[in-house]
Amino acid sequence: MAAPKPPPPPPPAPRSRTAHATAPDDRSPTRPQVSLQQPTHKKGPTKSTKLFRRFRAVFRSFPIITPACKMPVKLHGNRGLNDGHIHGGTRMTGTLFGCRKSRVNLAIQENPRCLPMLVLEIGIPTGKLLQEMGLGLVRIALECEKNPGEKTKLIDEPIWTMFCNGRKTGYGVKREPTDDDLNVMQMLHAVSMGAGVLPSEATDAPEGELTYMRAHFERVIGSKDSETYYMMSPDGNNGPELSIFFVRI
Template sequence: MVGCENPNMGEPTASGPVATSEEPTQSPSPPPLPRPPVSLIQPSQRKKGKSTKVFRLFRSVFRSFPILTPPCKLPTLPSGVPESRRNLTGSKVTGTLFGYRKGRVSLSIQENPRCQPTVVVELAMQTNVLQKEMGSGMVRIALECEKRSEKERMKLLDEPLWTMYCNGKKSGYGVKRDATEEDLGVMELLKAVSMGAGVLPGNSDAEGADGELAYMRAHFERVIGSRDSETLYMLSPDGNNGPELSIFFVRL
């Protein structure tokens, strides 16, 4: 009959119990721990005033004098620069060398540990190799690039590509890059560390079980020789007893 509904519609007609086939479900894997929000501040912008104009005037005068170029590309400086002289010739910055043990090491330069990096350079060396070199007591890293024409000239630390030498041996090319999300996360974790060395839990799937990220942070004296030469001298808290590290940026 049209319009008549079966009262048993949708109910099982068998007299016995109904068998159900339910497959066991796997519990979802816990989400990764969220990273702390980045609270690093922007580097301070120094105001330009009359003193800057006077400095530019003197600099233009000194540029008119002939420049004596040493025959060796790598700057030759004494291994131990007196602490008092360093304080008089440069400004202090925070430098951090970090990277996965089997990956390339990166150099981050900050105004202080609370600021975002002003420069990040990926060096042509694995982290574990640099650690072995530091064990020798003295490491000199030279980053060289070619001069540009005056119209294309940029700030020295803005150069995108560098030829790298470690203790006089060419090791490849260093690349300047913008700070990545992972770089900022590392700097955020180390914000309370002024100097020291250790490991951090890695965040790279490619590293597997050996995914620890090693770091070494120290104060560096930044000495600007000219528009084509800058040097970073690591300041050891132990005086002259600790390892010596010097990083040269040279435009030839």
Template structure:
């Protein structure tokens, strides 16, 4: 058995080496900064002057050129505001429906195309099914959730899950989620687009080399009926009759 190795004593006549200076510990590296989110801006949540809204309404008509050639079955944005709410006032927002053809479609709501999403909901419907519903001329999507007790009350659009109905038929559940990197990439690519429909290159790792992500973007009138009811009405740039899309958020 090997015994412990004993150090030989140093003769007193020999000069001892000066003690080595202690090296201070290396300070921990600072936490890495979050990955920048492109050039999308934080929403302001401020009311804009009426004159600014009128100017943007006219300007949006001339910003209808998608950055990719439309090549999907999603219809042209020509839906008009329903007659029963033409006199109602609301806030104009940008809404984008996007998803892979055989994947679930997501709804993103932004204050403006250049802003970060204020709401992202994954709907209980495949993109190709929504395309077929839109071809019928009118789509009504209702997202319903149960009322909470007063102490657990939260804002309607902060609810994490809704029961979804499309044209009166139950489809499943819509789920609110934080915007993913792919969501933000889509919003970044569509920043120059005010309204339109088309396709974007998909994620080849999950959808294959032929996978394409379809999108439809439009202006929506956001009407707040109460703390338990909000509606998004798709707007038409020219007021012509055509496919209509309304999305209802309701707490029952």
């Protein structure tokens, strides 16, 4: 009688995939870790400040309410300016960014190290806006309808009709900051003012290099239905190069 065959050897243990899953891929772009801070929550305006704003609203807000697409009067020279600062305004950091053929985005921050308090997608291509700014002063008016009894803050309105230098150019849409938006803000956290391009490998931009321009903006609140952001020139001697008006009518 033949001897019984020995049992087959046990199958080899499966390879661990942990090392492969955690090992970095040299071909993938390195994205910086977001360390932006929450914006501060400042106390509301005092009674005297409210009275001052009501008085100031008479000449700040009226020109852009009637007619709807009329641009406000421009600031001449350094009228209303003191070393590049508008009286009654709050200095903010504003960043315009986007691929040249895609719609431009506007991010407003308290300072470059804070999370954006407003991200707005503007109905004009980035390249077109830069071209307009190269030709002279640019005025953007964003308008929405006023609903009686509504308590939504002005910059929290979701959609706006947009006019650029008096011409209707589409719509502005407010949105929550995406991971790509925060990635751009993080890469620019050390930049207070400047302009340039970010490579597509660093931003995941589907349409090539991403163009950005960052500057100081003066935020002037005329009333609960009127708010303006003036982009200040670096030398502080001239008036705003770009002004963005938010108004409910």
